Amino acid sequence: MTPAFAVRLAEAHNRFDSLLCVGLDPDPQRFPAGFSRDEAGIKAFNRAIVDATAEHACAFKPQIAYFAALGAEGALEDCIAYIRKRAPHALLILDAKRGDIGDTAKRYAQEAFERYGADAVTVNPYLGTDSLAPFLAYEDRATIVLCRTSNPGGAEFQETPEADPLYLRVARTAATAWAEMGNVMLVAGATRPRELAAIRTVAPSLPLLVPGVGAQGGDPEAVLAAGLDAQGRGLLINSSRGILYASQGPDFAEAAAQAAAELAGVLRAGAAEKLKQAT
Amino acid sequence: MTPAFAVRLAEAHNRFDSLLCVGLDPDPQRFPAGFSRDEAGIKAFNRAIVDATAEHACAFKPQIAYFAALGAEGALEDCIAYIRKRAPHALLILDAKRGDIGDTAKRYAQEAFERYGADAVTVNPYLGTDSLAPFLAYEDRATIVLCRTSNPGGAEFQETPEADPLYLRVARTAATAWAEMGNVMLVAGATRPRELAAIRTVAPSLPLLVPGVGAQGGDPEAVLAAGLDAQGRGLLINSSRGILYASQGPDFAEAAAQAAAELAGVLRAGAAEKLKQAT
Numbered sequence: 001m002t003p004a005f006a007v008r009l010a011e012a013h014n015r016f017d018s019l020l021c022v023g024l025d026p027d028p029q030r031f032p033a034g035f036s037r038d039e040a041g042i043k044a045f046n047r048a049i050v051d052a053t054a055e056h057a058c059a060f061k062p063q064i065a066y067f068a069a070l071g072a073e074g075a076l077e078d079c080i081a082y083i084r085k086r087a088p089h090a091l092l093i094l095d096a097k098r099g100d101i102g103d104t105a106k107r108y109a110q111e112a113f114e115r116y117g118a119d120a121v122t123v124n125p126y127l128g129t130d131s132l133a134p135f136l137a138y139e140d141r142a143t144i145v146l147c148r149t150s151n152p153g154g155a156e157f158q159e160t161p162e163a164d165p166l167y168l169r170v171a172r173t174a175a176t177a178w179a180e181m182g183n184v185m186l187v188a189g190a191t192r193p194r195e196l197a198a199i200r201t202v203a204p205s206l207p208l209l210v211p212g213v214g215a216q217g218g219d220p221e222a223v224l225a226a227g228l229d230a231q232g233r234g235l236l237i238n239s240s241r242g243i244l245y246a247s248q249g250p251d252f253a254e255a256a257a258q259a260a261a262e263l264a265g266v267l268r269a270g271a272a273e274k275l276k277q278a279t
Numbered sequence: 280m281t282p283a284f285a286v287r288l289a290e291a292h293n294r295f296d297s298l299l300c301v302g303l304d305p306d307p308q309r310f311p312a313g314f315s316r317d318e319a320g321i322k323a324f325n326r327a328i329v330d331a332t333a334e335h336a337c338a339f340k341p342q343i344a345y346f347a348a349l350g351a352e353g354a355l356e357d358c359i360a361y362i363r364k365r366a367p368h369a370l371l372i373l374d375a376k377r378g379d380i381g382d383t384a385k386r387y388a389q390e391a392f393e394r395y396g397a398d399a400v401t402v403n404p405y406l407g408t409d410s411l412a413p414f415l416a417y418e419d420r421a422t423i424v425l426c427r428t429s430n431p432g433g434a435e436f437q438e439t440p441e442a443d444p445l446y447l448r449v450a451r452t453a454a455t456a457w458a459e460m461g462n463v464m465l466v467a468g469a470t471r472p473r474e475l476a477a478i479r480t481v482a483p484s485l486p487l488l489v490p491g492v493g494a495q496g497g498d499p500e501a502v503l504a505a506g507l508d509a510q511g512r513g514l515l516i517n518s519s520r521g522i523l524y525a526s527q528g529p530d531f532a533e534a535a536a537q538a539a540a541e542l543a544g545v546l547r548a549g550a551a552e553k554l555k556q557a558t
Contacts, residue, residue, distance in 0.1 A: 065386035099403055100376050101430040107344035126405045128432025151380040153407025
């Protein structure tokens with residue numbers, strides 16, 4: 001039987017000594033010269049990025065929209081198979097932000113966990129507990145629930161009402177009702193460290209997936225200060241474009257490796273420092 | 280140029296004198312004998328249902344999860360092409376409940392409107408206005424925003440806080456900020472007629488997509504009473520399983536046609552009655 005997700009997450013953190021998740025958002029318009037703009041080019045580019053970053057990342061996160069928009073499900077399957085071969089100890093998160101009810105939710109869980117074999121999938125909480133149950137039923141996988149997102153409109157509904165904002169109600173529900181099997185995580189954007197800290201307070205032991213460092217401007221140090229758990233873990237910090245397109249020239253792979261190594265190093269040092277202060 | 284979505288919706292309503300949307304949730308386990316459980320079977324079953332119901336429906340709504348779970352994107356493409364050929368005046372709604380930010384939201388809009396050529400797509404509002412903008416930018420298509428869903432957990436976040444519930448804030452925002460181009464609709468579950476009426480009050484002119492009659496137990500009369508607009512329109516009432524699996528025997532197509540005709544008739548009579556009372 002596959003070990004529980006929490007065990008695999010801890011193992012991945014320790015094996016790579018890394019909090020870094022590499023997001024795979026393949027945009028053919030931004031590929032270096034020499035890559036075709038079709039499905040074959042997407043496959044080749046993803047493989048090159050996985051090769052370049054595998055030693056620095058404890059997780060990879062393909063974003064399904066980049067494949068689905070182009071009818072390139074085959075490239076997503078190829079990408080996942082390549083990650084499993086090249087980085088067998090890394091966790092694989094399918095970023096899909098699904099959300100539906102009943103039988104339909106079961107189908108989306110089947111898409112993520114069976115068709116693509118993901119270790120974790122991102123989901124949307126708007127439809128409530130029964131919409132998440134078919135995902136949570138996969139005990140050895142993780143369900144990563146959107147909580148506070150980093151985009152300009154993230155506050156519109158998530159921050160209301162001020163006295164008891166939606167994102168904190170989602171975080172509290174996740175930390176209690178949804179956390180029974182230890183396979184729930186939350187998405188908390190890097191650009192909102194104050195809200196990240198509030199989430200950490202109401203969900204002290206849930207791992208957080210944090211997008212928004214790098215291209216979106218989130219500060220890694222602020223994220224560590226707000227989001228690390230008591231063990232100096234509990235964070236998967238994602239960078240996509242900042243690594244994938246660090247260079248669009250012939251040195252793109254070296255540049256991606258360097259960007260991943262640098263961010264992983266900043267996170268490693270910051271986490272060690274915070275843990276030292278705490279003891 | 281394609282006419283605005285509102286024009287096409289009115290034309291479809293008038294041409295078919297119908298408020299019925301037929302939801303296509305193809306479940307191979309429920310197919311009648313004679314259909315294979317693979318992609319070929321899904322294609323054949325969908326075609327048979329479209330043939331049986333085309334004269335009664337002003338819209339079809341394939342649910343993408345039923346295809347994606349099985350890697351059957353080809354069957355979804357076939358289904359859509361067949362609807363376009365067999366029912367060229369019906370609207371085609373892709374039920375996908377997508378929701379993401381920035382470039383990723385653009386890719387999901389591209390998936391729905393370009394790859395699949397849908398007239399409308401369902402989306403999730405949790406991430407706010409900028410997450411919907413890439414969908415709304417397709418002026419001749421409709422963006423159908425989840426508002427109040429019919430599942431047991433629908434109240435958990437959507438009905439809070441009691442004084443100013445999230446679903447009404449979504450409805451108000453849709454009726455104002457998102458409605459500028461006349462291409463936004465809302466999802467309001469049939470099992471909650473009181474909430475449907477509240478949505479109609481704050482969004483008097485937005486068309487509503489109403490799932491939940493039939494198998495889920497919503498009452499068509501209550502939906503009409505709560506949701507019709509001043510013109511006796513403004514509703515697309517969806518039935519999926521109640522039509523698709525009306526019989527699982529060799530008479531499934533006749534049973535589907537009859538279920539669609541009956542529901543369309545109930546809706547037609549109810550809408551005419553309500554309009555008569557109003558004048």
